[in-house]
Amino acid sequence: MQETLTNSFRSLGLGTLLELGLILAAAVVLVLVVQKTLPWLANRVRGRRRYVLLAMVPLLRLVIIIGAFLLMVPRVIDPSVQNMVAVFGSLGLALGFALKDYASSLVAGIVAVGEAPYRNGDWVEIDGVYGEVTHVGVRALQLVTADDNLVTIPHQKLWTDPVSNANNGGPQLQCAVDFHLRPGHDGALVASALYDVALTSPLLAIERAVAVVAEEQPWGTRYRLRAYPIDARQQFRFMTDLTLRGKAELLRLGMEFATTSPAPDPEPPAS
Amino acid sequence: MDTQDPSEELQLWELVPLDDYALPQTPAARAAKARWVSLRRLFGGRREDVDAPAKEETDLHGLWAEQRDGLVMPIDWTDGAEALERRLTKADAGQSVCCVVGPPRSGHTDLLECWAERWVVRCIEPPAHEDILSGGRDWLDAWPVDAHRWVLPRLEHCWLRHPAGLALVRELLERASSGRLGRGVIGCDSWAWAYLRQVAALPSRAPLTLQAFDGLRLATLFRALVGPSSTRPVCFRNAVTGKAVLSIDGEQDGNGGSDLQYLAARTRGSVGLARELWRGRLRAEPHTDSDSGDAEAAKEEGPDAEGTTIWLAAPPEDPVLTSGRDDELALVLHALLLHNGLPDQVLAELLPLPRFRVQGVVERLTAAGALAEMPDGRRRVSAAGYAAARELLRAQGFLVDDF
Numbered sequence: 229m230q231e232t233l234t235n236s237f238r239s240l241g242l243g244t245l246l247e248l249g250l251i252l253a254a255a256v257v258l259v260l261v262v263q264k265t266l267p268w269l270a271n272r273v274r275g276r277r278r279y280v281l282l283a284m285v286p287l288l289r290l291v292i293i294i295g296a297f298l299l300m301v302p303r304v305i306d307p308s309v310q311n312m313v314a315v316f317g318s319l320g321l322a323l324g325f326a327l328k329d330y331a332s333s334l335v336a337g338i339v340a341v342g343e344a345p346y347r348n349g350d351w352v353e354i355d356g357v358y359g360e361v362t363h364v365g366v367r368a369l370q371l372v373t374a375d376d377n378l379v380t381i382p383h384q385k386l387w388t389d390p391v392s393n394a395n396n397g398g399p400q401l402q403c404a405v406d407f408h409l410r411p412g413h414d415g416a417l418v419a420s421a422l423y424d425v426a427l428t429s430p431l432l433a434i435e436r437a438v439a440v441v442a443e444e445q446p447w448g449t450r451y452r453l454r455a456y457p458i459d460a461r462q463q464f465r466f467m468t469d470l471t472l473r474g475k476a477e478l479l480r481l482g483m484e485f486a487t488t489s490p491a492p493d494p495e496p497p498a499s
Numbered sequence: 500m501d502t503q504d505p506s507e508e509l510q511l512w513e514l515v516p517l518d519d520y521a522l523p524q525t526p527a528a529r530a531a532k533a534r535w536v537s538l539r540r541l542f543g544g545r546r547e548d549v550d551a552p553a554k555e556e557t558d559l560h561g562l563w564a565e566q567r568d569g570l571v572m573p574i575d576w577t578d579g580a581e582a583l584e585r586r587l588t589k590a591d592a593g594q595s596v597c598c599v600v601g602p603p604r605s606g607h608t609d610l611l612e613c614w615a616e617r618w619v620v621r622c623i624e625p626p627a628h629e630d631i632l633s634g635g636r637d638w639l640d641a642w643p644v645d646a647h648r649w650v651l652p653r654l655e656h657c658w659l660r661h662p663a664g665l666a667l668v669r670e671l672l673e674r675a676s677s678g679r680l681g682r683g684v685i686g687c688d689s690w691a692w693a694y695l696r697q698v699a700a701l702p703s704r705a706p707l708t709l710q711a712f713d714g715l716r717l718a719t720l721f722r723a724l725v726g727p728s729s730t731r732p733v734c735f736r737n738a739v740t741g742k743a744v745l746s747i748d749g750e751q752d753g754n755g756g757s758d759l760q761y762l763a764a765r766t767r768g769s770v771g772l773a774r775e776l777w778r779g780r781l782r783a784e785p786h787t788d789s790d791s792g793d794a795e796a797a798k799e800e801g802p803d804a805e806g807t808t809i810w811l812a813a814p815p816e817d818p819v820l821t822s823g824r825d826d827e828l829a830l831v832l833h834a835l836l837l838h839n840g841l842p843d844q845v846l847a848e849l850l851p852l853p854r855f856r857v858q859g860v861v862e863r864l865t866a867a868g869a870l871a872e873m874p875d876g877r878r879r880v881s882a883a884g885y886a887a888a889r890e891l892l893r894a895q896g897f898l899v900d901d902f
Contacts, residue, residue, distance in 0.1 A: 427665070428664065429851075430849070431851070435898070459826075462826065472851075474662075
């Protein structure tokens, strides 16, 4: 086996080493250019074009890496089937034992580019962390949360954890804000008022649906207002706007907000 | 106007259903240049004019207000009002209310006011902002239902984008559609119309609009706007290219070519906007003081072209409106366009921004030439800033008008 492996490799002269170095350098430069240029350009346009540009980054990087790999392999080993099986089999075995998790993340990274459960610019929740995907790397992705924290999550999570994607490559995502009112009010009036609160928000994507969902609770009624902001990045501002103006409008209409905790279950009658 | 024949007038002022509005197209060369400039701006470049202008801007001076008034008189809407009356008479059977929609500064409000004056129709002023928000119905209850006909030229001033600002206009539209208000005409700005379509039940009848003014229509109009005080032939020349744009003489030759077509496309067919931009570009040479022609240019054009030469400065560059992450500019511009102008204090109430931030943005936009304060106290998007503002809002995914 060892002899087969040794025979598979070509003797590396100065010229070959130079070629390998050049291919590697070119690939690194191209990857850096792609990773810098496309996000820069994406931040200067709006709407779907921004998300298309951002999503192209990991795809192009994968293409560059595969291209560089295909150029380098024939310069290092004699590309016969026997040699390839021997070399990659050994490599796979070594990676499987020594760098199992790393290799798993690398493979998951390739799957992530293909299946696209998340792309740059998407708002996702993975393992309880919610934020905007700012970088899809080879091994891990990076999220920026609403608190402006940068969180790095290995692609490996893809195998075990659900990925909740709020906008799935588009510029818009649904936001929901809750209002809790005491019982004994005109529900139709509240629903109508909340509907208008959404329709008059300057941040609303008005062509998308607005919905008011009411749910009766022991302490009163919970109203959930669902609507879409124009841009996913405005979601927190949008939710704040809906909340503040919704509250003001409900107060103007004389509604009372539920302020107490749920009522305890009645005491069982004394026997 | 007096020299035109009726068939030409009819073509100039044509009221058509909104769906039939024919947006003027930008000449191909101009469109390519605009795309190139836009691309350069995207990459942070600045516009560079490599062509030497036929007349340096510094060699020219602006005209006095009286001179401008003589060369670009206010639009006489009488023919337009007659066209509207013909249209209403033709299609009025069984319909209680008709809507006339137009883009900002297109002049549809002036058209309706002229029509109201000419046919003695009751003109209704919009309610005060306080009345809109208070939820009262006094303004509606005082409607002159016994009037033969009425006109509400500014529907865009009858509502506010506020949770309490829609009830009045919904009630108004409901009463108007049901016929309880009698027969009337409602005028509305195109941006407000686009918004109200989403939040209120508009009359089912397709709204009318003034057909877009293309290059040919603008040429006809600008000839008609030259006052009777100009006894000599007038030639409007492009100061950049040196070419004649429009000649006003006995024969009325020339149709403006690509310059006026470009103006029509840039203003998206809005006649009022085109007039304002045309008026703002007028220049004259100091020594001629707009009374004598440019001899050399006139010789090139032949003996008929001798007379007064008015130079047209390069079209004003669009104000640079910060794009990208500066959402506050877009919010302010959108609110102003939806309401066709707002007083500063009302604007601040409608936006999810602190008052001082709104004031800061308004001042920045005003300094950049994108906003202008109107005599009625409202802040509006300026004629020079309209195209850039619309493009910014469209690019950012905001609701825009149909024009």
